[in-house]
Amino acid sequence: MPRTTRPGGRTARTKAAVFEAAAALVAERGPEAVAMTDIARRAGVAATSLYRRWGDVRALLLEVAVEKLVADSPLPDTGSLRSDLRVWARRVAAGLRAPGGSPFFRIMLANAPTPGDGDIGRATAFGPRLQQIATMLDRAAARGETVPPLMDVIDHLLAPIYMRTLFGAPIGAAFAHDLADRLCGPARGDSQI
Amino acid sequence: MPRTTRPGGRTARTKAAVFEAAAALVAERGPEAVAMTDIARRAGVAATSLYRRWGDVRALLLEVAVEKLVADSPLPDTGSLRSDLRVWARRVAAGLRAPGGSPFFRIMLANAPTPGDGDIGRATAFGPRLQQIATMLDRAAARGETVPPLMDVIDHLLAPIYMRTLFGAPIGAAFAHDLADRLCGPARGDSQI
């Protein structure tokens, strides 16, 4: 009878080798310059296996990218939303700046929304980030702070960071600082609608 | 509409045919499913010519994407920066929502910076947009308005729009309104230290 999963065996080992090879190649040459053949050779597995398992390079790279970016970074819990956002912003930026970070990010973007694809890839990709933001906002609200809407954080904290990543523009402490301040109000009480 | 002037000689004509074919194919199948061969066949030109002129598919598609995305958003000149930004924001969003808009956007993202590429691809891709922003800001400054830094417009107007496009989140008038207000100051200044 057909088994659906085979955890922890040869399959898992080759998958690990393949992912490692793919990640290395992407970091070295960029996403567009790696072929199925290259990954296979580097990983020490037959290209045939890769084709059978993933179909084509994009599918494989997308899986790798999702895994890389979804890797959980610990959430800051400093006691104030403003400070949490500052720290978190810098961590996200650091993750994107890490070796291969930006290329993987681009892989995800390039494979995102095609009308008809369903939103699986996109949701898988951004879901964890949104969840993290929601958690920070919830904590702050529980403390009695007035918190900005989730969408505002996406628009004015996450979006600028992603944008600058694509531009290659620097993301320093001052910038993260400024982003958080815009959301929490510059000095103290802020009165949004 | 059929009365499109196509100045220039043979070169300009074939370029037009190629761009038209490429755009159509991208809109039909998505960026990843079009090959040099396909474009050549559809345009009625030899694939050899395409390779000689553009080198590879990505370069060609990137050029097409840039042209499409820039063409879709003519610059408003309403007399006030706030209003210009509002209109422009909606036009950019509309262009991204248009048939084929999102695929072309993804082409640009996928061709963004790769360490070693130099910044050619990136500059080519986003350059026109930045130029448009700079123009609006210059006009406003010439009128005597106080204008936000270019980078702020990128971070808090362009970035949210792109982000929402990737999410599939709606971009309405109210949203564009809000983005412009954040940059120009709504009623009370938001850009204090």
Add this chain to the structure above:
DNA sequence: CTACAAACGCAAATAAATTTGCATTAAGGA
């Protein structure tokens, strides 16, 4: 321990993309 089926490797076959060499055509200037 044995049997089974999925996953794998290998080599050949196929298909597709990309390059190359050369003849031809068209545009712009003298």
Add this chain to the structure above:
DNA sequence: TCCTTAATGCAAATTTATTTGCGTTTGTAG
């Protein structure tokens, strides 16, 4: 008009990616 040059077309050659067929390995269930 004629001449020069760059762009194009075409076919063959070459490389590279992808598929296919078949035997082998390796977990896992029984």
